[in-house]
Amino acid sequence: MRGWRDSIFAAAFFLFMAAFIIFILTLIISDIFYIDKKAVVAVITSRFIRHALWMSIWTSFTTTVIALFFAVPAGYVLSRFRFPGHALANSIVDLPIVFPPLVVGLTLLVFFSQTALGRWIQEDLGLEFVFQPKGIVLCQFVAAASLAIRSAKTAFDDVDRRHENVALTLGCTQWGSFCRICLPLAWNGIIAGGILTWARAFGLFGPLMIFVGSFRGRTEVLSTTIFLEQSVGNLEVALAIALLLIFVALIAITVIRLIGGSATVKL
């Protein structure tokens, strides 16, 4: 039976959670009250905004898939193997998380426009990123993939190595043990990393403005559209787009959570 001290403890902790949620909801509701019907209609009917929405969705999901493709092996290596420079590699993986967003854009721009390797990729290989839709994915990947790798590493850390060892004695190869045991057990953590990656990619703004710009109907995504609209004084439209972005994000995160199981974010 719970005593009054336990009840106070639970109530106090709930208070903090409730305060945060109420604060966030208040901000969103104040946005809703600020916008008018005209702004909503403008957002719904605008071909460019629909295009920006579609660009935001496909680039962020592509980025997430690519990031997870890197995160699973990279996270496993960081979790399971000890090698010279392990601590340094671990830190480098985390580096893009602490990069100021503008630095990501600037760094990419300098690499592709000022270095021989970057120019070779763009000009000789024909993989153009600067001011191109592909550049959006690259920008988002650099800014967000660390979150996926970090989550995958933590998820693999939580899988008891003895499970894999037993699988090896039961006839599995290292690959078989990874696929049959390690990956399913780490799945929730990997999905959580995917959610974080997608969220970061979906809302990314600063690096995109520098590396790919915001060309209507070409490289414009929702976050850059918001910036453009507010910079020309269309605050109601900017907020209506922001609400659209929030609404899509809410649906996407909920669906990913439901599909991916009880994904919990651990960093």
Place this chain on the structure above:
Amino acid sequence: MIRTEQISFHIGVFALQGVSCEVPTGQYFVLLGPPGSGKTIFLECLCGLKKIDSGRVYIDGREVTTLEPRARNIGYVPQDYALFPHLSVEQNIAFGLRVHNFSHKGIMDRVTEIADLLEIRHLLSRRIEGLSGGEKQRVALARALVLQPKVLLLDEPVCALDEVTRQEVCAQLFRIQRQLGLTTIHVSHNLEEAFSVADRAAILHQGLLQQVGSLDELLRKPNSEFVARFMRCENIFCGEAVAQNAHTCDTKVKVGDIQLRLSGRYNGQVKFMIRPEDILVFRGSGYDVQNENLVPAGLERWRDCGSYVRIELNGPVNLVVHMTHAAFAELQAKHQPLDFARDRPDVIVVLRPENIHVLPGF
């Protein structure tokens, strides 16, 4: 049969140092040792989960030192069982069969057979979460046995279980091992476990195999003070040989103020032991305390240890004696009940030379 030759492995500051032993086919071998002695690492070396620095491993005469774990045909049950939590009991047991691409019918037949053997058929559809410790242990054992391995390695298989379940599981392990004629290495730090299952045992300490033999040899003929103490012998003494009797082939050893007769010829410093259950204690008159190996002693304290009574005696040498409850009751009833607090009654202790074991290499 599994045989190791001079296995060496190091990790950090710890090292297995040239461990050699042989477990014949069908034998239940218990590897004892305190925590941190290297027992689990040794098992992992046998499985191939750790790559050894040097040495060889043979299974049924075939060298498997460089083979991968999956090619060694070893059943391994790690500590805490490491059951796959995302699979059901049936899927856990069938895991190895599925990896080996058995047919569906073959899988079902084998799983049912092993589940019947271990009496866990009713658990097959259950999730791992929610099984009791004993049930988990049996599922892990079934998962290891279903592939019909040549050797079974059990790492502390019952350490997480309560006393009653532990005894039941040990009895079941022994029954199944005998039924299948399986060569088994069971790692433990618990002597009671060893007594309930072992045909033969060994003691590992700091990566070195201290002694291999029957439990009786480990108990009564330990080859070092560590083995003697690990086997719970507290009566270990140092003395000096003062006289040898060429006729009877024995030696008188001075310990403190008394002299004890030991079987065999010894010179100089001698370290010896006598097991607490091999000491006889008498009370009352009729014994000549000047006779050899009759030691007068005072009863210091006693403690009921369940299946025996532990008595501490002090005198020329301090002794610990284990007596049955019946023997202790008889000792009490001789004249009047013992009152340790009041009068510390004296007793006569008999240390028979044939029960005294001299520790080698001292």
